[in-house]
Amino acid sequence: RQWPSYRCAAASPETTMALTLYTYPANYRAFKILIAAEYNGLDIEVPKFEMMKDNQSPEFLAMSPLGKVPVLKTPQGALFESNAIARYVARMRRDTELYGATFFESGQVDSWIDFCSHELELAATMWLYPVIGYMPYNAAATAKSKNDVTVALTTLENYLSDKTYLVGHKITLADITVASALVYPMKLLFSPEFRAPFPNVMRWFNTCVNQPQFTAVIGEVVLAAAETLPPNGTAVAAAAPAAAAAPAGKKGKGQAPTKGGGKGKPSPEEIAKMKAEAAERKKNAPPKEKKPDQPKKKKEKAAAPATAPAPKKEVHPLKALDNDAPSTMVGDVWKKVYSNCKGDYEGCMKEFWEMYDPAGWSIHTCRFKFNEENEQAFMTANATGGFVQRSGEIRKWLFGVMYVTGTEGTTPLEISGCYMIRGQDMEPLQVANDDTAVYHWNKVDTTTPEGKAHVAHMWCYDIEKWNSGEPIFLEGKAVNDVKQFK
16 A cells, blocks of 8 residues: 555644655555654655665665665655664654663663564565565575574563563554564464464564554554465474573483482592402403514505596577577567667567567466455565566566556456467476466467457556556556566
């Protein structure tokens, strides 16, 4: 969702300066900033912002050198990095004590902010990002992330056993920061079974997110009924925590017990007796038989093992196809024409059909098999982003456009697309990208005017309207997101 401006009637004159926060919708790193603003009665404007476009402008890079969000624009200049911005907002009013009531409590707040960044947030995002399509799924990495999250939550569980809040006796920026980092994991990752060992954490979390200042920013937090799995992943158990070392002075497994039941060292008398017994055994032992001298054998140098021939590098099937059956059409040439057409799609498609080689290439449409499961627009858009990312292995031989159509909460969210691939089927993409299996694929008959028109409709959207925020449509449905693969 696109955030509106956040205003609170309790704002004092010194907190009514013009503040603008640049971020994409539903960015969890912006939650803590906007929630702190709610507590402090600040007016923060959040304009519409598009990643990969607005964050690359010279004006934005002057505020955030790496092009990252969130960024807060103030009358004195710009601030970047979410924790720095949250601290700034929290400190703008001392009477709310968001940064602690004393100097020591301020240090405690900083401790929990750093804990969140290093121990909780990093591990949680490594678990979450494959689920929402930000990064490829890796079972070992997910198991490690789950274990790290478990360790962090156990730390919180133990600390909160006799406390309502993390610092002092009221909500501070420490609670806001840690709870904000847990919003998406609680909604998408933490199943009831996973949450069960952490009743203190759940009591504290529910207390925080049901405060009006939280709900004004993040809305209602519905806890996950089950763990959401990545598109091509399966449930992975967290690694078992390492066994604790045995305390000093206590006998552990594999440790020999001491004489006398392990109650201490042997007595001096027992030591003298053991020494005497050892000396007697040595005295009565038979003499060792001396072996006759053996002539020294000359060591023979072992023959060096034969070097195995280097394995022959396997040629990619599409590369082999280029070698065995060259096409008159070069995919990269078409991609340059498409990228440089500047909105002249009619001329662009005319040039495409003149260069298109139906014997060497084919065009297919795809439709997601489980569109009824698409509930959140940003997750659906991330799924298409993940699909595009995982198709990079055959980029030289693939081109396409993917869409998310529909409006969250109003009309169904549907994923569809149109791809051109070297060869006559989608098998190379199926090998490179497992997600291909969750789509229905249909080959387009490019010999008919209807087929050609459909390809043009799928590939040629009004990019100027899209970039300016005006609505565009595909097959009569409003476009929510669009991604090119080229």
